[in-house]
Amino acid sequence: MKLLYFAWIRTNLGVSEESVDVPSEINDVRALLDWLVNRGESYKAVFSDLSLIRVAVNQEYVDLDNAITKGDEIAFFPPVTGG
Amino acid sequence: MKLLYFAWIRTNLGVSEESVDVPSEINDVRALLDWLVNRGESYKAVFSDLSLIRVAVNQEYVDLDNAITKGDEIAFFPPVTGG
Amino acid sequence: MIRVQREDFDMGLELAKLTKNNHKVGGLTSFVGLVRDIAAPEKISSMTLEHYPGMTEKQLEHIESIANQRWHLEASLIIHRYGKLDLGDQIVLVACASSHRGEAFEACHFLIDWLKTKAPFWKLEETASGSKWVKAIDADKDAAHRWSLK
Amino acid sequence: MIRVQREDFDMGLELAKLTKNNHKVGGLTSFVGLVRDIAAPEKISSMTLEHYPGMTEKQLEHIESIANQRWHLEASLIIHRYGKLDLGDQIVLVACASSHRGEAFEACHFLIDWLKTKAPFWKLEETASGSKWVKAIDADKDAAHRWSLK
Numbered sequence: 001m002k003l004l005y006f007a008w009i010r011t012n013l014g015v016s017e018e019s020v021d022v023p024s025e026i027n028d029v030r031a032l033l034d035w036l037v038n039r040g041e042s043y044k045a046v047f048s049d050l051s052l053i054r055v056a057v058n059q060e061y062v063d064l065d066n067a068i069t070k071g072d073e074i075a076f077f078p079p080v081t082g083g
Numbered sequence: 084m085k086l087l088y089f090a091w092i093r094t095n096l097g098v099s100e101e102s103v104d105v106p107s108e109i110n111d112v113r114a115l116l117d118w119l120v121n122r123g124e125s126y127k128a129v130f131s132d133l134s135l136i137r138v139a140v141n142q143e144y145v146d147l148d149n150a151i152t153k154g155d156e157i158a159f160f161p162p163v164t165g166g
Numbered sequence: 167m168i169r170v171q172r173e174d175f176d177m178g179l180e181l182a183k184l185t186k187n188n189h190k191v192g193g194l195t196s197f198v199g200l201v202r203d204i205a206a207p208e209k210i211s212s213m214t215l216e217h218y219p220g221m222t223e224k225q226l227e228h229i230e231s232i233a234n235q236r237w238h239l240e241a242s243l244i245i246h247r248y249g250k251l252d253l254g255d256q257i258v259l260v261a262c263a264s265s266h267r268g269e270a271f272e273a274c275h276f277l278i279d280w281l282k283t284k285a286p287f288w289k290l291e292e293t294a295s296g297s298k299w300v301k302a303i304d305a306d307k308d309a310a311h312r313w314s315l316k
Numbered sequence: 317m318i319r320v321q322r323e324d325f326d327m328g329l330e331l332a333k334l335t336k337n338n339h340k341v342g343g344l345t346s347f348v349g350l351v352r353d354i355a356a357p358e359k360i361s362s363m364t365l366e367h368y369p370g371m372t373e374k375q376l377e378h379i380e381s382i383a384n385q386r387w388h389l390e391a392s393l394i395i396h397r398y399g400k401l402d403l404g405d406q407i408v409l410v411a412c413a414s415s416h417r418g419e420a421f422e423a424c425h426f427l428i429d430w431l432k433t434k435a436p437f438w439k440l441e442e443t444a445s446g447s448k449w450v451k452a453i454d455a456d457k458d459a460a461h462r463w464s465l466k
Contacts, residue, residue, distance in 0.1 A: 006368055007438035008449045056436070059371035075368060075436075079452030082365065082396060082437025083349050083408050083428055090216055090288035091299045139286070142221035158218060158286075162302030165215065165246060165287025166199050166258050166278060178328020185350060189403050192352035195345070195424075200335060202342035202415065253339050265352060267428060268459065274345075275421050309418065 006077035089160035168226040193267035195274040199258040208293040218286035237273040283310040318376040322399040343417035345424040349408040368436035387423040433460040
């Protein structure tokens with residue numbers, strides 16, 4: 001599973017992209033987030049307020065209960081500010 | 084009094100601009116129009132349907148009951164189609 | 167700023183000038199009207215725009231000042247051409263710059279809607295079978311009207 | 317057509333290309349977003365736009381296809397830049413050409429409103445006292461929302 005981080009999520013984590021092997025029971029975005037916050041303080045801090053986080057699976061916006069599988073590209077980013 | 088005609092009013096009259104001396108009792112646009120239609124068939128035809136005519140006195144839109152005086156520039160034209 | 171001219175204009179250049187060195191401008195909305203093939207089923211070959219010199223400038227300045235009273239604009243521009251124009255030629259440019267895009271959009275839309283019913287220009291279409299003065303359309307009147315109702 | 321690029325664009329050129337030889341186009345509405353001085357009271361010195369390559373293009377294409385379903389457009393264009401930009405620089409160009417100006421205005425306004433809430437771009441402002449990620453504003457969400465309510 002490929003994880004991407006953008007904007008302050010990227011800078012706060014100090015990571016822009018990583019490949020992770022998650023346990024097979026992690027099958028939706030919410031479960032993935034629960035798993036991620038146990039990886040360290042920076043993850044815990046970044047994902048403490050999910051209202052600030054947007055999620056895309058394979059480059060499409062999804063909700064937290066969206067199913068995920070091994071080969072997915074999952075991106076976490078704040079609300080967008082382009083234009 | 085200076086009269087200006089534009090678009091099909093100009094082409095139908097065959098006149099773009101003329102100076103006229105009108106009797107002193109002609110003191111609003113409506114009276115001027117009544118006077119003008121007696122100047123010939125082309126005037127009568129052009130001003131037969133006043134819903135098709137717009138009037139400006141000294142380059143400002145006015146209604147038919149707008150007062151006019153000797154030195155005025157009075158323009159007659161159809162609804163505008165620019166832009 | 168308003169300009170009435172026979173010559174074509176360079177839209178990119180005009181818009182760049184409009185916002186140059188004004189760092190409060192966040193958005194610039196513009197509209198260009200082009201000569202389109204409206205004389206269906208006949209093709210129009212060209213068009214001549216007549217106007218009322220003097221009154222045209224007054225009306226455009228008046229319309230522009232209303233827009234500037236109604237919306238908070240950093241800059242505004244109206245350029246309207248007259249004379250002979252070919253298919254695809256630029257007729258009019260309206261542009262509004264503002265800190266916020268909503269104001270720029272509304273003011274620009276207002277300007278072109280009002281201009282269409284107030285600025286003394288008349289289009290004469292030339293087709294293979296002769297010339298014809300374009301008729302004013304009710305849709306333009308309605309479009310202008312909605313700005314007074316708000 | 318959509319484009320995501322680091323380079324600046326020539327607005328006049330892009331718009332001329334968009335309507336070239338299409339004589340059904342009567343009106344072209346466009347919007348340019350510029351880097352403005354929003355970090356008051358501090359002056360921003362520059363800005364960096366981060367984006368999500370791949371998803372950005374997908375989102376812009378999606379938004380553009382919705383506009384083309386909803387309005388009758390002869391042509392549409394979105395150009396969005398990323399990377400380092402200075403005060404006054406062009407960020408984004410949205411343009412819609414149509415036979416009728418109402419459609420061009422609405423579609424263009426829709427595109428920039430939706431783009432502001434959906435296209436994965438993030439602004440990092442650089443001021444004398446450091447860098448700061450720009451916060452999304454509710455006004456943008458509201459602006460996008462009104463298009464779904466119609």
